[in-house]
Amino acid sequence: MGIVTSAMGVPVPMAIESHCDECAIREASICEVLDAAQLARLRGISTVVTYAPNAPLFEEGSEAQHVSNVIEGTVTLYKLLPDGRRQILGFLYPGDFVGLALDPTYGCSAEATTVVRMCRFPRERLEKMFKDLPALEHRLLEIAGNEIKAAQEQMLLLGRKTARERLASFLLVLSRRAAARGRPASPVDLPMRRSDIGDYLGLTIETVSRTFTQFKKAGLIGLPNQSQVTLLQREILETIAEGN
Amino acid sequence: MGIVTSAMGVPVPMAIESHCDECAIREASICEVLDAAQLARLRGISTVVTYAPNAPLFEEGSEAQHVSNVIEGTVTLYKLLPDGRRQILGFLYPGDFVGLALDPTYGCSAEATTVVRMCRFPRERLEKMFKDLPALEHRLLEIAGNEIKAAQEQMLLLGRKTARERLASFLLVLSRRAAARGRPASPVDLPMRRSDIGDYLGLTIETVSRTFTQFKKAGLIGLPNQSQVTLLQREILETIAEGN
DNA sequence: CGGTTCATTGATTCGCGTCAATGCAGGTGG
DNA sequence: CCACCTGCATTGACGCGAATCAATGAACCG
Numbered sequence: 258m259g260i261v262t263s264a265m266g267v268p269v270p271m272a273i274e275s276h277c278d279e280c281a282i283r284e285a286s287i288c289e290v291l292d293a294a295q296l297a298r299l300r301g302i303s304t305v306v307t308y309a310p311n312a313p314l315f316e317e318g319s320e321a322q323h324v325s326n327v328i329e330g331t332v333t334l335y336k337l338l339p340d341g342r343r344q345i346l347g348f349l350y351p352g353d354f355v356g357l358a359l360d361p362t363y364g365c366s367a368e369a370t371t372v373v374r375m376c377r378f379p380r381e382r383l384e385k386m387f388k389d390l391p392a393l394e395h396r397l398l399e400i401a402g403n404e405i406k407a408a409q410e411q412m413l414l415l416g417r418k419t420a421r422e423r424l425a426s427f428l429l430v431l432s433r434r435a436a437a438r439g440r441p442a443s444p445v446d447l448p449m450r451r452s453d454i455g456d457y458l459g460l461t462i463e464t465v466s467r468t469f470t471q472f473k474k475a476g477l478i479g480l481p482n483q484s485q486v487t488l489l490q491r492e493i494l495e496t497i498a499e500g501n
Numbered sequence: 502m503g504i505v506t507s508a509m510g511v512p513v514p515m516a517i518e519s520h521c522d523e524c525a526i527r528e529a530s531i532c533e534v535l536d537a538a539q540l541a542r543l544r545g546i547s548t549v550v551t552y553a554p555n556a557p558l559f560e561e562g563s564e565a566q567h568v569s570n571v572i573e574g575t576v577t578l579y580k581l582l583p584d585g586r587r588q589i590l591g592f593l594y595p596g597d598f599v600g601l602a603l604d605p606t607y608g609c610s611a612e613a614t615t616v617v618r619m620c621r622f623p624r625e626r627l628e629k630m631f632k633d634l635p636a637l638e639h640r641l642l643e644i645a646g647n648e649i650k651a652a653q654e655q656m657l658l659l660g661r662k663t664a665r666e667r668l669a670s671f672l673l674v675l676s677r678r679a680a681a682r683g684r685p686a687s688p689v690d691l692p693m694r695r696s697d698i699g700d701y702l703g704l705t706i707e708t709v710s711r712t713f714t715q716f717k718k719a720g721l722i723g724l725p726n727q728s729q730v731t732l733l734q735r736e737i738l739e740t741i742a743e744g745n
Numbered sequence: 746c747g748g749t750t751c752a753t754t755g756a757t758t759c760g761c762g763t764c765a766a767t768g769c770a771g772g773t774g775g
Numbered sequence: 776c777c778a779c780c781t782g783c784a785t786t787g788a789c790g791c792g793a794a795t796c797a798a799t800g801a802a803c804c805g
Contacts, residue, residue, distance in 0.1 A: 336657045338744035344657040357646040359639075364650040391635045395603075398638060401645035402601040406608040408652035413580045413588040415659035416703030420793065451752060459660030464793055466753055483752070483802085500582035664761070695784060705762055710785055727770090727784070 280376070282352040286326040287400070290392040298390075302382045308369040314355070316366045323377045324356040330373035331448045335456065336365045345457035347407070348449060350434065354400050358384060371448050415459045418500065423458040424468045425498040428478070432488055445486045524620070530570040530596050531644070534636040542634075546626045552613040558599070561610045567621045568600040574617035575692045579700065580609045589701035591651070592693060594678065598644050602628060615692050659703045662744065667702040668712045669742040672722070676732055691728045 280288070288296055305328065308314060315321070317336060332349040346365055349355060355367060358380065387394045414423055428445060436442040447454070455465045469486075472478045477494055479487035488494060524532070532540055549572065552558060559565070561580060576593040590609055593599060599611060602624065631638045658667055672689060680686040691698070699709045713730075716722045721738055723731035732738060 334653075336653060338657070338661060340744055342661045342744065344660040346653050346656055357649060359643050360646050360650070365653055387639065388635075391632075391638065394635065394638055394642060395631065398642050398645060399603050401642060401649060402604050405601060405645060405648055405652065406604070408649065408656065409578075409580060409590050409609055411656055412590055412652065412659055413582070415656055416588040416700075417582060417586045450750095456660075461794055462752075463754085463795085467793090470753075500584055500586065694782095706784075707763085707786085708761060711761095714785075 280328065282326065282328055286352050286376070287354060287393060287396050288326075290396045291390065295390055295392075298386065299378075299393075302378055302386070304377050306375055306377050308373045308375070310369055310371055312369045312373075314367040314369060314373075314375075315363050317363055319363055321356055321361055321363050321380055324354070324358055324380045324383055325375040325377040327351050327353045327355065328374040328376055330369060330371040332367055332373055332375075333370045333449065333453060334365050334367050343456045344459070345453060347411075348453075348457070350438070352438075354397075356380065357401070358387075358394075358397050370453070420458075420460055420464050420468050421471070421497055422500055423460065424454075424465065424472070425494045427454065427458055428486060428488060429491075429494055429498050432491075443488050444481065445488065447484045447486060524572065530620070531598065531637060531640050532570075534640045535634065539634055539636075542630065543622070543637075546622055546630070548621050550619055550621050552617045552619070554613055554615055556613045556617075558611040558613060558617075558619075559607050561607055563607055565600055565605055565607050565624055568602050568624050568627055569598070569619040569621040571595050571597045571599065572618040572620055574613060574615040576611055576617055576619075577614050577693065577697060578609050578611050587700045588703070589697060591655075592697075592701070594682070596682075598641075600624065601645070602631075602638075602641050614697070664702075664704055664708050664712050665715070665741055666744055667704065668698075668709065668716070669738045671698065671702055672730060672732060673735075673738055673742050676735075687732050688725065689730045689732065691730060 280286075288299060291299060306325075308330075314332065327349050329351055332353070332355060334346040334349065334355075336344050336346060348370065355375070356363065361380075383393075414426055418426065431445045431447070432442045435445060449457075451462045451465050454460075455462045458465065460468075469478070469480060472494075473480055477488075477490045477497075479489055481487060524530075532543060535543060550569075552574075558576065571593050573595055576597075576599060578590040578593065578599075580588050580590060592614065599619070600607065605624075627637075658670055662670065675689045675691070676686045679689060693701075695706045695709050698704075699706045702709065704712075713722070713724060716738075717724055721732075721734045721741075723733055725731060
């Protein structure tokens with residue numbers, strides 16, 4: 258493996274690879290809309306980089322030099338208040354897109370939750386490529402639309418749902434997401450810590466923990482270990498998540 | 502003026518006009534990136550519609566037939582939980598864009614807050630036009646990026662800020678928005694009701710009201726009437742909004 | 746084995762929600 | 776012109792859900 262942090266504390270990728278022939282997520286990423294020739298051009302400007310867990314990818318307000326696709330692992334996007342309060346905006350999984358193509362500065366910070374491999378494009382070069390590959394821009398607009406919808410759902414959650422409703426919603430989203438990727442819908446993986454879940458749902462660690470045990474005692478979920486949840490009563494969880 | 506609601510309760514536009522030569526918001530809307538010839542094509546598929554206050558524009562989950570630009574008035578976007586809890590996702594002002602171009606169903610509901618005039622495009626026809634006018638799609642991607650950033654800021658507010666911080670943030674955003682449109686930054690207009698502010702900030706009417714009077718007593722704002730706020734101590738409000 | 750990190754659980758506090766009353770402006774009809 | 780409504784905003788009293796503070800457990804690791 259490689260360097261994770263330079264002598265000056267500046268984060269740098271752990272490792273840099275190069276190709277995308279056997280890319281595991283190609284059909285889920287921005288490349289899916291391109292034919293072979295176009296893909297070759299895109300590959301020309303892409304680099305695969307690897308980050309260690311907890312490595313910062315970029316910080317809010319800094320110049321957005323790259324735009325990336327997650328290939329492996331999960332990435333946490335968040336914003337901070339000056340006193341340290343944190344709001345996690347999302348957890349990105351393989352296939353997810355990082356960095357708005359057209360904005361020259363990042364609106365939030367990002368760090369690797371697990372070991373992360375990403376396919377990275379220099380933002381400016383990608384942008385120039387839009388002129389020749391309108392399909393690429395179309396695809397990004399599609400992705401942006403999905404993100405907006407997800408953000409709106411999250412605003413409903415943060416503004417109006419109770420702790421129980423938030424956690425139930427969270428578990429179901431993870432479960433559906435896993436199913437959509439061909440993974441089992443039920444033992445749901447939680448690659449993040451309780452504090453991350455809390456910061457994502459606008460709750461404290463303690464409330465997250467208490468709500469987990471409450472669900473467990475009610476027979477709605479099983480907690481085989483800290484990072485897995487079995488959904489035992491999916492329908493009841495769904496009712497809870499919708500606020501009934 | 503025209504019909505506001507048909508006999509069957511189906512909402513229909515109050516009035517329909519036609520041109521966009523003296524459009525007040527052209528440079529702020531999606532049209533700004535087009536030259537005269539392109540604009541003529543776009544105009545060909547556009548209609549100006551007017552809605553009365555409280556008229557519903559569309560409902561979550563329904564088919565997205567149009568995509569529009571607000572010309573005049575303000576629009577409220579929101580989501581509901583089955584028991585009636587409401588989260589307002591945003592207030593749209595002249596120049597703002599309604600409806601993600603690429604999604605065939607609406608992810609939220611919308612209604613007119615005031616009298617509203619909008620420039621409306623049939624979604625499918627607009628989409629077809631993308632092929633010839635890539636600049637249009639580029640502009641939409643830009644708009645989507647701004648919306649994502651705003652949504653992220655709002656998630657921070659809803660998940661982590663206190664009532665005071667939320668209201669201060671809200672007033673400042675409105676003030677900056679007004680200034681950016683060449684209006685005075687200080688007596689801020691509140692075209693929406695207290696309950697709308699509450700549903701936008703994830704608070705109750707009462708908390709919004711109490712926080713207003715708290716700010717007023719502290720000399721931070723003035724409340725000449727129910728729908729206007731004078732920002733007397735902008736810097737202090739800014740400190741509060743950032744969480745200090 | 747002690748140290749570190751994270752999760753759980755309990756006791757208590759507190760900010761905001763809930764419930765209820767009052768105020769206030771605009772509109773309508775007598 | 777006034778009495779009365781209606782819709783909103785304000786204010787107060789009280790309660791609750793989640794935060795805070797604090798202790799204990801559990802897993803992992805050098």
